[in-house]
Amino acid sequence: MNNVRIAHQINAILMDEFEIDEEVIEAGAPLKESLDLDSLDYVDLVVIIESNFGVKLTEHDFANMQTFQDFYDIIERKIEEKK
Known part of the structure; x- marks a missing residue:
């Protein structure tokens, strides 16, 4: 899976599961400040990433x-390491 597909899939997850506006999601944007998730949201995000990509x-x-x-x-690297 290449970086573009990974980015598209992660962005879709963030928009669908966490109601993040598409305009907020930019490759160079600061992740934590842009997402403004609480600790439980991060737990949910980890679980969703693990189930969608098969990585921890x-x-x-x-x-x-x-x-x-x-x-x-990081997701791309973890996928590659699994191979």
């Missing part, structure tokens, strides 16, 4: 995510 996200992964692009890249 850790607290360390989220600590390293500054932008949406970082999010896409």
Whole structure:
């Protein structure tokens, strides 16, 4: 799965599950400030990502995510590592 498909799928999840406006989601935008999710939302996001992509996200992964692009890249890397 390439980065463009991953980004599209993650963006769709964010818009559908967390009602994030499409205009907010930009590759270079700050992830945490743009999403404004609480801790329970992050738990839900982890579960949704795991079920959709088959990868596990850790607290360390989220600590390293500054932008949406970082999010896409981490998911892509984890998918590649699984192969």
